[in-house]
Amino acid sequence: MNERVGVIGASGYSGIELTRILAGHPGVRLILASSDRWAGERVEEASRIAGRELRYxxxxxxxxxxxxxxVLFLATPADASLRLAPALLEQGCRVIDLSGAFRIDDSAAFERFYGLTASNLQSSAxxxxxxxxxNRVHGxxxxxxxxCYPTAASLALxxxxxxxxxxxxxxxxAASGVTGAGRTAKEDFSFAEVAEDFRAYKVLRHQHTPEIEQTLSGCAGSAVNVTFTPHLLPIRRGILCTSYGRLRRKATSEELRALLEEAWHDEPFVDVAPSPDQVSLHRVVxxxxxxxxxxxxxxxxxxxxxxxAIDNLVKGAAGQAVQNLNLLLGFDESTGLSGLRGFHP
Ligand SMILES: NC(=O)C1=CN([C@@H]2O[C@H](COP(=O)(O)OP(=O)(O)OC[C@H]3O[C@@H](n4cnc5c(N)ncnc54)[C@H](OP(=O)(O)O)[C@@H]3O)[C@@H](O)[C@H]2O)C=CC1
Ligand SMILES: CC(=O)N[C@@H](CCC(=O)OP(=O)(O)O)C(=O)O
Incomplete structure (x- = not known):
């Protein structure tokens, strides 16, 4: 099968990761990669991995x-996704958007946290x-x-x-590597500013707070409140997320671990460690x-x-987007992803 796919925002950190994964995906053909700054240049991943010439x-x-x-991927900022998605859908493409533009059901919360006007497409996303x-993604x-942070928190809780x-x-x-901020991140994210430092940011105003609460409230069946504090870790990639709660009834660590193992047993991309001490970025990046x-x-x-722990650019962005592509196209969910071996022994 050779479904045709494209990436808009292909020069960004998650766009590059997407391009790399899609070029090696056996079920699709990458026919479009957009970038204003690289327009006309060769997409190296396409020629190196898929042996085909493609230019931005x-x-x-x-x-x-x-x-x-x-299928088109939007690896663009939320304001660009809000503008681009309607026309692409009208042309008959299916769209997987990596930004926060269509994730939050509550329009007022979206507008408050993103500072953008909510789209009427939100209800159909x-x-x-x-x-x-x-089951909802298929059609x-x-x-x-x-x-990225909501993925790490939701799979934990x-x-x-x-x-x-x-x-x-x-x-x-949660603490994220600096690629989480995108490659055009400003001065605060420069090497001299972040190296050998560690700090919280967007305290009590991070845009992922309503997204985490929305998902966890859905799981609980009633409102869940989350105090979410992100931190900037002076490494390139990876998120380590530590979540704290209180037990409503008696349980042991072994029982909770067994419950997580049962929940994620059939999942190709979620693993349960013997203890929290054994969760580390080396094991996922x-x-x-x-x-x-x-x-x-x-x-x-x-x-x-x-x-x-996740890699913010893979399970937190491009890899998860390809999981969704596989669901849309009816491929095995691991297609193109199971070969990603990680960077550490
Ligand atoms: N980095 C991460 O860990 C994660 C990122 N995300 C989200 O994914 C999206 C992409 O993130 P990331 O890869 O970090 O971003 P980057 O800043 O690294 O890249 C952004 C990309 O979008 C393009 N772009 C910028 N502005 C516009 C515009 N107005 N219209 C069209 N294209 C534009 C740029 O291309 P060019 O200038 O060459 O045209 C570039 O390719 C964002 O919405 C981000 O919030 C989600 C999860 C994790
Ligand atoms: C380190 C860092 O700055 N990370 C980004 C990650 C969020 C992101 O990528 O934006 P979305 O809202 O589109 O998911 C942040 O905290 O804003």
């Missing part, structure tokens, strides 16, 4: 060529976290690929909330994997700590 085109040309694609919502025209094991007030602390570990104090009200 600018956005105007990409919009003209889009109708030739069965499917939130593409395959491990929780894969979707517009997939909202989840945010969803099974425990579904079993009504946690009080609905949670704390999520370069792969589409999420690694989760849990421990708790056994009494009612006892503390629960769940640690999860």
């Amino acid at each position: 085109v600018d956005l105007a040309q990409a919009e003209r060529l889009a109708a030739e694609c069965d 499917v939130y593409g976290l395959p491990e929780l919502f894969r 979707a025209r517009l997939v909202a690929n989840p945010g 969803a099974p425990l909330l579904r079993e009504e094991l946690l009080e609905p007030d949670l704390i999520v602390n 370069g792969t589409n994997r999420c690694l989760v570990g849990v421990a708790c104090e056994p009494e009612v009200g006892g503390r629960v700590v769940v640690v999860s």
